[in-house]
Amino acid sequence: MKSLCLPATLDALEEIGKYIVEAAKNADLDAKAAYGLRLAVDEIATNIITHGYKEAGKIGDVAVSGVLTDSSLTIVLEDTGIPFDPMSHNLPGDDYLSLPLEERPIGGLGIFLVLKGVHAFNYEHVDGRNRNIFVMNRPVGTPE
Amino acid sequence: MAFDxxxxxxxxxxMITLSGSLDAASASRFKEVIEQAAGQSxxxxxxxxxDLEFLASAGLRVLIFAKQKMGAKVxxxxxxxxxxxxxxxxxxxxxxxxxxxxxxIG
Structure with a gap:
């Protein structure tokens, strides 16, 4: 699959979303799985743009690419913002999720939605680049 | 689809009608409208x-903001x-x- 490289601003989210919708269609993911993947990628891309670049005073790109096999669709987001492992943050537990909205601290939901939306998620920092990797299993018997 | x-x-x-995609790129617009609404008490x-097609955590955070801004009784x-x-x-x-x-159903 062709990759896409965009300036790391919030305007990139729409283009990344379109890329994921198309990739999910090519992978024959059902609507729920496609939505979960789009949401997961949108959450991480938002973190990259806001925390990895903007708040760190950095300017750069975010690249999205996809690999389709018989059994899975893998999407990779790559950036050169500050190293940031999304898994290093505590996930909201049942206590948080049952708190009334007026008592909730702002934040903490993004990574939770990432992990709920995809079959596997990994982060690595290689050669100065953050790589966020999202894997979706394809429906059984789907031809490539 | 663009957010509105x-x-x-x-x-x-x-009453706020939401449509399109509500994520970090559009959450600030939603927050403005919530603030307008809050101003009317x-x-x-x-x-x-x-008609809301997509909702990311940035949109959920605005809902938390709305509850905290308007108060638990609203x-x-x-x-x-x-x-x-x-x-x-x-x-x-x-x-x-x-x-x-x-x-x-009010």
């Missing part, structure tokens, strides 16, 4: 969401939400704090 949020006051009820906030109604958008609200535990309805 339209506020209409019906007596003391703030509504007794209820009704969010008409049948009930929030989420109307017409369906499919994965509704799934995201439920997964995040928001159904404990807002009234979820197919059509608005």
């Amino acid at each position: 949020a339209k506020l209409v006051m019906k007596d003391t009820v703030a 509504p007794t209820k906030l009704v969010l008409l969401m049948s 009930d929030i109604y989420v109307v017409g939400s369906q499919g994965p958008v509704l799934g995201t609200l439920e997964m995040s535990g928001f159904h404990h704090s807002v009234y979820i309805q197919d059509t608005y």
Whole structure:
């Protein structure tokens, strides 16, 4: 699959979303799985743009690419913002999720939605680049 | 689809129609409309969401902001939400704090 490289601003989210919708269609993911993947990628891309670049005073790109096999669709987001492992943050537990909205601290939901939306998620920092990797299993018997 | 949020006051009820994609790129627009609504001191906030296609955590954070800005006594109604958008609200535990309805019943 062709990759896409965009300036790391919030305007990139729409283009990344379109890329994921198309990739999910090519992978024959059902609507729920496609939505979960789009949401997961949108959450991480938002973190990259806001925390990895903007708040760190950095300017750069975010690249999205996809690999389709018989059994899975893998999407990779790559950036050169500050190293940031999304898994290093505590996930909201049942206590948080049952708190009334007026008592909730702002934040903490993004990574939770990432992990709920995809079959596997990994982060690595290689050669100065953050790589966020999202894997979706394809429906059984789907031809490539 | 581009995000849009339209506020209409019906007596003391703030009704906001949401459509399109609500994520970090559009959350600031939603927050502006929530602030406009809060300025009218509504007794209820009704969010008409049948045309909202996508909801990310940035949008959920604005809902938390709305509840905190308007106060716990201002009930929030989420109307017409369906499919994965509704799934995201439920997964995040928001159904404990807002009234979820197919059509608005005040």
